[in-house]
Amino acid sequence: MQLELNGTNVIAESERAGKASSLFWPWCGANVSLLALSYGSFFLGFGISFWQATFAAIIGTTLSFLLVGFSSLAGKKSSAPTMVLSRAVFGVKGNIVPGLMSYLVFVGWETVLVSLATLATGTIFMRIGDIDRNLAMAIGFVVAVSLTMYGGVLGHKVIMRLQKYLTLVTSFATVIYIVLTFDEISWDKVSEIPSGNIQAFIGALIFGITGIGLGWINTAADYSRYLPRTTSSKSVVGWTVLGASIVPIILVIYGAALSGSDPKLSDAIAMDPIGALTALLPTWYLAFFALIAILGLVGGAILDLYSSGLTLLAIGVPIKRHSAALIDGAIMLVGSIYLVWIADNFFYPFQGFLITLGVPIATWSAIFVTDVLLRKRSYSEADLFKVDGRYGAWNKRSLFLMALGSFIGWGFVTNSFAGWLSWQGYLLFLIGGKDGSWAYATVSQNSIKREEAKA
Numbered sequence: 001m002q003l004e005l006n007g008t009n010v011i012a013e014s015e016r017a018g019k020a021s022s023l024f025w026p027w028c029g030a031n032v033s034l035l036a037l038s039y040g041s042f043f044l045g046f047g048i049s050f051w052q053a054t055f056a057a058i059i060g061t062t063l064s065f066l067l068v069g070f071s072s073l074a075g076k077k078s079s080a081p082t083m084v085l086s087r088a089v090f091g092v093k094g095n096i097v098p099g100l101m102s103y104l105v106f107v108g109w110e111t112v113l114v115s116l117a118t119l120a121t122g123t124i125f126m127r128i129g130d131i132d133r134n135l136a137m138a139i140g141f142v143v144a145v146s147l148t149m150y151g152g153v154l155g156h157k158v159i160m161r162l163q164k165y166l167t168l169v170t171s172f173a174t175v176i177y178i179v180l181t182f183d184e185i186s187w188d189k190v191s192e193i194p195s196g197n198i199q200a201f202i203g204a205l206i207f208g209i210t211g212i213g214l215g216w217i218n219t220a221a222d223y224s225r226y227l228p229r230t231t232s233s234k235s236v237v238g239w240t241v242l243g244a245s246i247v248p249i250i251l252v253i254y255g256a257a258l259s260g261s262d263p264k265l266s267d268a269i270a271m272d273p274i275g276a277l278t279a280l281l282p283t284w285y286l287a288f289f290a291l292i293a294i295l296g297l298v299g300g301a302i303l304d305l306y307s308s309g310l311t312l313l314a315i316g317v318p319i320k321r322h323s324a325a326l327i328d329g330a331i332m333l334v335g336s337i338y339l340v341w342i343a344d345n346f347f348y349p350f351q352g353f354l355i356t357l358g359v360p361i362a363t364w365s366a367i368f369v370t371d372v373l374l375r376k377r378s379y380s381e382a383d384l385f386k387v388d389g390r391y392g393a394w395n396k397r398s399l400f401l402m403a404l405g406s407f408i409g410w411g412f413v414t415n416s417f418a419g420w421l422s423w424q425g426y427l428l429f430l431i432g433g434k435d436g437s438w439a440y441a442t443v444s445q446n447s448i449k450r451e452e453a454k455a
Contacts, residue, residue, distance in 0.1 A: 004155025007321035008313045010381045011079035016228045020235035022160060023072065024243035026223050027065075029163030030216070030303045032170040033296035034177075035116075036248045038273035039211070040255025041266045046204040048196035050260050056201060057252040060208020065244040067369050068216045069237035074372045075221025076229065076236050078379040082221040082307070083314040086364070088379055089371045090402075092387045094394040098364040098402065099315040101357055102218045106308030107328050108354045109215070110148065111335035113301040116274070117144040117294045118340050123275035124290040128283060137340065140294055145333055147298045152305030153325045156226060159306055166299045171247065173292040178254060181280045190260040212248055215358065217365040219307040305329060352421045359413065363405030367398055 006015070043053035074085045083102055087095040121140025122133040151159045196204075224236055258280070259266040268276035274293050281289055309325035317324065383389030411427030 002154070002157055003322060004157060005321075006156075007324075008081055008084045008310060010384075011225050013229075016079065016226055018227055020227060020231050020239045022227075023223060023236065023239045025164040025167055026159060026303060027068075027216075027240055027243035028247060029167040029170075029299040031212075031244050032167055032174065032247045032299060034174070034251075034274055034277060034293050035296070036212075036251035037255035037258070037277055038269045039248075040252045040257070041259035041269040042207065042211075043204050043252065044193065044256055044259055044266065046196060046207070047200045048204055049193045050190045050256055052195055052201050053204060053256045054253050056204040056208050057256070058249055060205045061212050061245045061249050061252070062241060064209040064213025065216070065241045066237070067365065068213055068220045068244060069240040070369050070372055071217045071220035071365075072224040072236050072240050073233055074368075074379075075224035076227050076231055076233065078221075078381055078384075079225045079229075080221070080379070080381065080384060081225065081310040081314060082218050082368075083311045084384055085221055085379065086218075086314075086368055087384050088391050089368055089395060090398045091392045091395040092385070092389070094396075094399050096315050097399060098218075098361070099311055101360055101364070103308055103311045103315060105215070105354055105357050105361055106219075106304045106311060107331055107335075108357075110301045110304035110308065110328070111332045111339065112354070113297045113304070114141070114144045114148060114332060114336045115339040117141075117297040117301075118336060120274040120293040120297070121290050123272065124278055124286050124293065127278055128286050136290075140290065141336065141340070144294055144298050144301070145329075145336070147295075148301040148305055148332070149326075149329045151302035152309065152329060153322050155306065155321065155325075156223070159223075159302060162302065163299060166295050170292050170295045170299070173288055174247075174251070174296075176285070177277075177281070177289065177292070180282065180285060181258065184261060184280050185257045186261040187257075189262075190257055193260050208252075210358070210362065212252075213244060214362055214365060216244070216303075217369065218311075218361065219303055222307050222310055223303075301332075305332065349420075352415050355415055356410070356421060356424070359409040360402060360406040363402050363409060366405065367401055 040053065040057075043056060044050070046053075048056070071082065075082065078085055083095070083099045086098060089095075090098060118137045118141040122137035125131045125136035126133055147162070151162045220240070224240075227236065259269060265276060265279065268279065278286060278289060305325055305328055308328045309321050312324040312328065313319070313321060319327075380390045383391050387393040408427065410424045412425070412431075414425040414428070415421040
């Protein structure tokens with residue numbers, strides 16, 4: 001396989017090829033995850049009906065990936081990675097602030113995803129009974145790390161091809177899962193679930209937006225930058241949204257139907273999102289289930305590792321792209337070993353830290369996407385790399401808006417992953433306090449039930 005030699009540079013016109021439809025595979029591969037089945041239970045956990053959960057999943061997922069599609073337009077227009085294009089909004093040096101936060105989020109979530117793949121393998125093989133749990137986790141760890149490093153280090157061409165195969169294999173295996181478990185659904189019980197109030201529905205809708213697609217905005221242009229400038233903008237957005245959202249929507253709705261049919265399953269998912277799903281399967285299928293659990297999580301980790309390498313370059317580290325990806329991969333490897341085999345109580349607080357960083361990243365996303373949509377002039381690609389160019393060194397207005405948005409965002413969410421994160425939610429007194437009905441409409445109040453974002 002060919003190693004990608006491009007880094008944060010603008011892609012030469014001679015290297016730009018392909019169609020917008022090629023974007024379907026990386027985004028679908030990154031979001032064909034069994035965690036989406038568990039999300040169906042999380043939606044119902046807001047106290048809403050199955051049909052409310054269905055509408056929240058469709059609307060929330062589509063809207064979140066619509067923003068990812070808009071972000072992809074920037075790559076098509078300029079051929080630079082997302083966190084380089086962000087310099088046009090924050091300044092060449094000022095962009096280090098959102099760049100560093102994005103880097104921490106990328107490396108953090110790729111570590112979490114590989115750790116989840118490792119833990120899920122051990123949980124699944126415990127049901128089979130013939131393989132030692134630590135041995136099973138070691139196998140899952142090796143597979144997850146190898147595939148993630150393979151795609152993230154070699155780069156764009158390998159990722160586009162690998163994600164296609166991951167999508168096809170994982171989708172096929174997931175269809176088999178649905179066939180094997182469809183008889184477990186009791187539509188009578190599902191239809192009896194009472195409707196929730198407006199606060200609960202809005203909470204589920206926000207969860208769909210932030211918990212499924214919003215975390216991919218700072219990666220979007222990394223994969224569209226190889227498309228010709230003449231590619232239809234509508235096609236870029238359309239294929240991105242279709243690829244990223246179609247499978248999560250189906251799985252969330254199906255997961256909600258399974259959870260609504262069996263309250264015990266719903267409770268089990270809250271404690272073990274992937275392992276709980278094995279209770280419905282015959283033993284002969286568990287090995288295949290372990291495979292799709294790993295591949296579904298690896299698809300997202302690959303995109304994170306690739307973009308984390310580009311982001312490390314964008315904040316000014318003077319190394320080659322593949323070297324940056326190797327560094328990030330080494331951090332991911334060591335971090336995953338620590339999370340899985342050493343730390344006793346670090347996994348959830350670590351996710352809480354990443355979700356806390358997600359608030360300023362969400363604010364950055366709003367500023368960046370707004371600039372993409374309102375931008376009338378083409379990017380000055382040379383000035384993206386010069387502190388004395390059109391975009392300057394620091395854009396104080398954008399940095400102020402990001403700081404203000406983060407302050408407001410942290411004020412209206414609560415984060416239950418760790419006690420040291422209890423400072424969040426300091427503005428909830430304006431709408432009833434941390435125990436009020438609107439407090440439970442925030443995604444972080446219910447984040448103890450979730451595993452990604454990005455994922």
